[in-house]
Amino acid sequence: MPAAPRPDLPPIRRVHRRRRPSGEPPPLPRHLSASGRWWVALSGVVVLSGAVVVLTGSVALVDLADTRVLQALAATRSPGLSRVAEVTGVLATGRAIHLLWLVNLLVLAVFRRWRHLFVWMGVGLLVIQTAATAAATLQRPRPYEVAVLGPWSGFSMPSVPMAALAAFAVSTLYSLVPAGRRRNAGKWVVCGLLLVTAASRLYLAQDHPTDVLAGVVLGVTLPLAAFRLLTPNEVYPVVYRRGSPAHLDVSGARGEAITRALQDQLGLVATAVKPFGLAGSGGSTPLKITVKAGDAAEEEESCVFGKLYAATHVRSDRWFKLGRTLLYGRLEDEKPYHSVRRLVQYEDYVLRLLSDAGLPVPHPLGIVEITPEREYLLVAEFLTGAREIGDPEVVVDDAVIDQGLAVVRRLWEIGVAHRDVKPANVMVRDGTLYLIDSAFAEVRPSPWREAVDLANMMLVLGLRTDAARVYARARLWFSDEEIAEAFAATRGLTMPSQLRRMLRAQGRDLHAEFLRLLPYRLPPVRIQRWTWRRAGLSLVTAVVLLLIVAVGVDLLGSPL
Structure with missing residues (x-):
């Protein structure tokens, strides 16, 4: 078939492209933010202080200071205050923490927020195991010279119940509460709950003050760093509206980064970036990008088409193809992409191949890097009308x-x-x-x-x-x-x-x-095929699921 005549691209204004100097961050960098760095630094101070105390043999001084604080609180005890302390400390009990675990698991599963769920489970297991290992290593006994009124188990440094409560509270905040004013208000709620629970455990002499401090720092730092780095709000926003998780939010910081990257890398001056045709796309975020068409003195505008790909799309593609392999066996070319850069490079290559062959496809315009190895934008002709x-x-x-x-x-x-x-x-x-x-x-x-x-x-x-x-x-x-x-x-x-x-x-x-x-029919082509790869993947998947269930059951049954 000869190449069909195709209309030229609409006029698009091009400006000087800017090469990003070495060391300059990308248009949309990944960051921990100031509060996250502060908590990481605080956890480092706690670890360093503990090491200094153990190496210098000054444990007695810390025990003495903790005991004086607990004795002062014990002097204020009364039957009424003790009952209040027992009630306000219920959040740090094993039953309450296990209930919080199950509620989060069910909510995240119902809303299919799988990445948040996996991070939530991983952080919970990591915090509890780290706190339990540290307590078993330090082997600090419960407060002495003060009557312990509440239940307790194991060693006290760091406080495993406080670490678990802090970790699950912060994880709940970052996995279930949308970013913005509601999450900021939620941080104060979490802070208040931790303060009330800590006061209860100190009043009942279940923990030393430094036990509580170490447990809270550990329980806050790990989930805070994990959620901000592994589920940043720009890529994995917590939303409760309908829509595909593949469709990323292009407003705010991401929209500004796209506009900046288009000008720096392709010389296109974008004036608006909006989602387009989301109903027909489940593996990317299609965009209609309005760009300037005339000279600087003119106000003419045109449009280009963009497909925003992120690491989440590559992971979704990997899980999707794994599921198809387990369900249906060997299909042609079902190997997943290993990076978002390779995915975008391959689509751009195929689009240029089809265009060169005279096929009626949009004219390719290039690739834009938003965040290295994490987000890229494929730009092509927009088929207006x-x-x-x-x-x-x-x-x-x-x-x-x-x-x-x-x-x-x-x-x-x-x-x-x-x-x-x-x-x-x-x-x-x-x-x-x-x-x-x-x-x-x-x-x-x-x-x-x-x-x-x-x-x-x-x-x-x-x-x-x-x-x-x-x-x-x-x-x-x-x-x-x-x-x-x-x-x-x-x-x-x-x-x-x-x-x-x-x-x-x-x-x-x-x-x-x-x-x-049809004048005649051919036998259906068999698709359901067993291979050694399919059998191996099925076995590995079953083993992993059993291990997850076993660890979950063990965690739920373990005392805190």
Whole structure:
């Protein structure tokens, strides 16, 4: 198929690109913030002080100071205050901490905030094990010369109950409360709860003052650092609105970073960055970026298209493909990407390959780095006025059908499979069909993959027309054997989820309609295949799940 004439890019203003000097942070750096660094420094001071006390043998001085404080509190005891102290200290009991653990686990699982859940569980286990190990190493006894009124177990330095309570309270704050005023207010609530609980345990002489201090510092520092570094709000915001977790917030700091990076790296002066077409995208954040088109004195504007990829998308892709391997066995090219940079580089390469081959795809404009190895933006032409082929306002006539079939034929000729032919990726503008989103494309695919592309394209074209019409046009581009092979290779699993949903919504079995039109049928291509890799992954997954359950049960059953 000869390359079809395509309109040029709309005018876009270019300015001087700026190379970031060595040592300068990226547009959107990862940071711990001032309070996080302060807590890390405080934990270092606590560890250093403990080491100095142990090495210099000045433990007696610390014990004496702690005892004087506890004796002063014991002098204020009364039956009424003791009952109040027992009630206010309930949060540091094993039952209360276990309940907090289970509530957080259920809430995070219900809202499918898996990354926060894994960090929450990991931090809880780490804090409790670290505190218990430190207590067993230091072997500090409970307060002496003061009557201990409440229950206790094990050694006292650091206070394991206070460390666990602080860790779970901070983890709850960062995993369940949205950033902003509500989280800031929550910090004061957590601070108040820790102060009340600490006062209760000191009044009852369950811990020394330095035990409480060490436990709180340990319990606050580790989850604070973990959540700010592993689940930064810019990448993993805590939200309760509907939407895909793949769609990142592009307002605030991230939006400013995108605008700055576009100008520095591509010379594009962006005036607005907004999400676009989120309904058809589940593996990236598609953006409509308004840029200046004329000279500095002119106010003309144009648009470019951006796909924002972050490390979270690569991890989601990895888990998605692992799940498909466990459920369905070996599929073509289901190896995950190992970095977000490789993902963006590959999609940009495929887009340029398709463009050079004359296929109707958006013009590629380049790659923008937002945060090294964590966030990148793929920039391409914005198809102004184009609509998804499934839109009721799009006219699907014989010319559009022929263009869709010609696209698949050309893909076969250059040895590329798109692998994600669905209504959201087939656009029509002024009677011209465009193929977008080449993230899953494969160079030199198997014949099975090529056949799947043909069947999915025929199904997409048949959504707005009928099977007989599409089949009649397909016979002008493909042989009966090639069409029969396509529908032998395609069924529910190999159809994109959006295509399956639209077929169900129409109440049609379009696949069966095409099968009835075939002069003969080929045996279905077997997809469910067992391999040594699938068996090994299944075994490892089962073992890991059992270990997680065992550790959770052991933790819930252990006293604090």
